[in-house]
Amino acid sequence: MEPRGDEQPKLPPPSLWPVGFAVGVVCLLVGLVVSWVAVAIGAGLVLIFGFLWARDVVAGQREVAALPPEEPAPQAPAVPAHVGEPEPGERFPRNKFLEAATLGLGGIIGGIVTVPAIGFAVLPSFLKQHGHEVDVGPVSDFPEGQFVVATFLRNPSQGEISRRTAYIRNNGAVKGKPSFTCISNRCAHLGCPVQPGGPVFDDKTKHVKSGKTEVTLIPALPAAGFICPCHGGAYDQEGNRTAGPPVRGLDRYEFSIVDGRLILGNTYSVASVEGSGASAKIHRYELAGPGQHVDGPEAWLYPLQPPH
Amino acid sequence: MARKKSARRQKLERTALYPLDWLEERSGLIGGVRYFLFRKVPGDTNWFHTLGSATLTAFLVQLVTGVILAFYYQPDPQTAHASIEHITNDITLGWLVRGMHRWGASVFIILMFLHMGRVFLFGAYKYPRELNWIVGVLLLATGLFEGLTGYLLPYDQTAYWATVVAININGTAPFVGPFLASLLRGGAEIGPDVLARFYSLHMLLVPGALIGLIGLHLYLVVRLGVTSPPWSPEAAGREPEAEPPPPRSGLVQPRPRASGVRGRPAE
Numbered sequence: 111m112e113p114r115g116d117e118q119p120k121l122p123p124p125s126l127w128p129v130g131f132a133v134g135v136v137c138l139l140v141g142l143v144v145s146w147v148a149v150a151i152g153a154g155l156v157l158i159f160g161f162l163w164a165r166d167v168v169a170g171q172r173e174v175a176a177l178p179p180e181e182p183a184p185q186a187p188a189v190p191a192h193v194g195e196p197e198p199g200e201r202f203p204r205n206k207f208l209e210a211a212t213l214g215l216g217g218i219i220g221g222i223v224t225v226p227a228i229g230f231a232v233l234p235s236f237l238k239q240h241g242h243e244v245d246v247g248p249v250s251d252f253p254e255g256q257f258v259v260a261t262f263l264r265n266p267s268q269g270e271i272s273r274r275t276a277y278i279r280n281n282g283a284v285k286g287k288p289s290f291t292c293i294s295n296r297c298a299h300l301g302c303p304v305q306p307g308g309p310v311f312d313d314k315t316k317h318v319k320s321g322k323t324e325v326t327l328i329p330a331l332p333a334a335g336f337i338c339p340c341h342g343g344a345y346d347q348e349g350n351r352t353a354g355p356p357v358r359g360l361d362r363y364e365f366s367i368v369d370g371r372l373i374l375g376n377t378y379s380v381a382s383v384e385g386s387g388a389s390a391k392i393h394r395y396e397l398a399g400p401g402q403h404v405d406g407p408e409a410w411l412y413p414l415q416p417p418h
Numbered sequence: 419m420a421r422k423k424s425a426r427r428q429k430l431e432r433t434a435l436y437p438l439d440w441l442e443e444r445s446g447l448i449g450g451v452r453y454f455l456f457r458k459v460p461g462d463t464n465w466f467h468t469l470g471s472a473t474l475t476a477f478l479v480q481l482v483t484g485v486i487l488a489f490y491y492q493p494d495p496q497t498a499h500a501s502i503e504h505i506t507n508d509i510t511l512g513w514l515v516r517g518m519h520r521w522g523a524s525v526f527i528i529l530m531f532l533h534m535g536r537v538f539l540f541g542a543y544k545y546p547r548e549l550n551w552i553v554g555v556l557l558l559a560t561g562l563f564e565g566l567t568g569y570l571l572p573y574d575q576t577a578y579w580a581t582v583v584a585i586n587i588n589g590t591a592p593f594v595g596p597f598l599a600s601l602l603r604g605g606a607e608i609g610p611d612v613l614a615r616f617y618s619l620h621m622l623l624v625p626g627a628l629i630g631l632i633g634l635h636l637y638l639v640v641r642l643g644v645t646s647p648p649w650s651p652e653a654a655g656r657e658p659e660a661e662p663p664p665p666r667s668g669l670v671q672p673r674p675r676a677s678g679v680r681g682r683p684a685e
Contacts, residue, residue, distance in 0.1 A: 168433075232601065239606040268610050271495055301586040302579060340583065399599055401590035411592040416600040 123170035130159035239417045241376040246325045247318030248371050249288065252280040253329075257347075259310060261326040262374075275303060276363055276374060277336065279347075281388035289388035292363035293349045294377050297338040298356040301400040304345065307334030336360065348383040348390060357403050359383060362392070376418070381405040453640075460646040466540070467644060469533040474632065476526040483519040484621060491571065493617035495610045498573040523565055530558055542645040550638040557631050560624060567620035573613060581616070582608060 134155025141148030242265045252258055257279045265272040274294070281289035295303045308331040316327040335346040344353040349360030359382050364375035381393040381404050395404035397418045403409045423431075442448040459467075490509060492501040505512040534554065537543055543551035570581040585608075589599030604611045 235600045235604050236597075264607070265609075269495065271608060271610050271612075300583040302583065340579070399589035399596050400586045402596065412596060413593065415596050416606065418606040 122167050125163060125166040127159045127163035127166060131156060131163055134159055236416050241418070244325075244374045245320040245368075246276075246278070246372050246374055247316075247320065247327065249280070249367060250370075251316060251318060251327055252278060252290070252372065254280045254282045256280070257306065257330045257332055259306065259326075259328040259330050260374075261328075262320065263323045266321065266323045277306065277330070277332065278372070279387075284388040288367055290365050290372065291348070291387070291390070292365050292374055293336070294361040294363060295336070296361055296377075296400060297340065297343050298351065298358045298360055298379075298400055299338060299341055299343045299354065302338050302340035304336040304338045304343070304360065306330045306332035307337045307344075308332045348386050349380060350382050357401060357408070358405070361397065362394075379404045457640060457643075459644040460650065462646055462650045463644060464647060466536045466647070469529060469536050470639070473526065473529040473533050474636075476522055476529050477628065477632065479518060479522045480526055481625065483515050483522065484625075486515050487519055488621060491617075493571070493614045495573070495613050498571065498613055502572045502574075523568060527561060527565060530561055534558065540645055540647055547638070547642050547645070550635060550642065553631055553635045553638065557628065557635060560627050560631060564620060564624045564628065567616040567624060570613065570616045571620065581612070 134152050134157075136152070137155060138149055138152030141150075141152050244262050244264060246260045246262055257277050259275060260278050261273065261275045263270070263272050264274045277291075277293040277295060279291040281291060283289065295305075297304050310328055310330040312328060314329050318325045318327060332347060335344060335352060336349070337344050338354070338356075342354045343351065343356040345356070345360050346352050349362065351357075351359055359380040361377045361379050363377055366373045366375060377397050379395045379398045381395060383393070384391040393405065396415060398404050398412060398415060402412045438448050487505065490501060490505045490512065492498055502516070505516050507513070537551065537554070566581075566584055569584075570577050585599050585602045588602060589595045591598060600606060602612075603609070604615050
């Protein structure tokens with residue numbers, strides 16, 4: 111790559127051979143579909159015309175190289191540099207207008223395109239986040255004073271990924287009103303599934319129809335409360351934190367009873383529970399994510415919650 | 419200085435270099451690449467200076483293997499894990515490509531930290547290279563996010579629960595945490611869309627950001643030059659003596675001259 115003194119573009123000399131070359135390529139490609147003979151003819155054409163073309167180009171290069179380098183290039187007539195240019199510091203008003211119009215229109219077009227796209231990317235995470243009610247079967251399936259592990263699809267239209275587990279205990283009726291403890295298995299540390307600290311009686315598993323899906327009910331005896339396998343968080347039978355890293359108690363489900371069936375509603379967060387069973391006093395808060403304090407000064411760190 | 423070349427040899431060289439000349443005249447690319455590859459670096463650079471290139475190589479491996487994996491991977495909650503098993507067990511050499519991508523991810527992160535350690539211990543973050551340190555930290559964060567989003571894709575129990583925990587850790591950030599978590603999981607609860615969301619982030623948005631940041635990082639490296647090690651006898655910041663550019667041909671590197679040249683070509 112020698113530095114070339116002249117600024118003249120080096121045009122290849124005119125040549126008709128590329129036409130033949132192109133015909134050869136077309137013949138070759140068509141031949142691939144049609145017949146091998148055509149391929150051979152095409153390949154021959156490509157080779158012949160390619161060679162002729164290359165010869166032309168090389169000959170042209172040689173001619174350029176053979177030109178005497180001293181030959182002075184025709185000088186363009188000197189144009190006074192300042193003609194048509196504004197005085198230093200002066201600007202055309204139209205210039206400014208065009209600049210502003212370009213930036214402004216560009217900004218408007220960019221905004222029109224970007225705002226809906228970002229809205230589409232961000233807003234669905236925060237809108238239409240309503241909970242789903244789940245029918246977990248007749249109340250008679252929940253013997254008084256015993257925990258039952260209920261596994262169900264929170265939102266059947268989402269499929270398996272919405273499978274949730276609740277630890278449900280029938281506390282019996284208080285003044286004619288039924289009382290249930292419905293503990294969510296989502297650990298209040300970082301959201302792993304807590305496990306019952308005691309035997310789970312798989313042989314007494316029951317499958318209950320619930321709409322188009324099924325709810326699985328397994329009796330359990332969580333004598334040691336609930337324990338998280340991830341980081342060792344431990345809770346008592348009311349969901350109070352007893353050990354480990356969780357910042358509050360286990361979340362609970364709202365419940366209602368319709369036509370003798372237990373319906374689980376939304377979840378809410380619990381700081382702690384005083385007492386137990388039907389007489390428990392639950393310090394209830396709006397649902398917060400795992401690891402977020404709901405009471406005490408640390409709760410000031412989470413003043414706003416996205417819609418749940 | 420060199421022997422006079424025969425006319426035949428000259429003609430041969432001109433013919434061989436013609437394509438490069440053609441490209442150079444129309445794009446200036448050859449000169450740019452040559453400038454990048456044969457720029458001067460301090461004479462006492464050592465193996466520690468290769469950690470950055472090693473990180474770049476690891477990233478390129480991730481790019482290539484990731485694109486190939488995307489031929490076969492299905493980001494659908496029902497079939498994602500099955501497609502991973504298909505890649506690993508059925509497709510020819512699928513286990514190798516997936517293994518390269520999986521272990522290469524760790525290699526990439528580890529090399530980033532080693533490179534960062536080198537830069538820190540050599541004081542290479544100091545004036546005028548502070549901005550490149552900042553870009554490097556952004557690259558580290560972006561790379562870690564790439565790791566987070568990629569970890570969900572096998573969609574087994576480990577992947578799922580690790581992602582749950584990671585999103586909830588984000589959720590504990592003060593003030594913005596709950597919103598950040600909702601944004602990551604695409605709603606109040608993890609749903610079927612999270613996988614596709616992470617897949618898109620993992621293979622489109624985050625790699626794009628990484629490529630852009632790497633471009634900026636390299637631009638600054640080339641513009642500011644490579645630092646000498648702290649034990650270098652050379653005074654920092656000394657300009658090498660001005661000398662006329664050597665005659666060069668194509669991508670061929672000129673023979674190093676024997677005397678008085680500070681610096682040597684980069685690898």
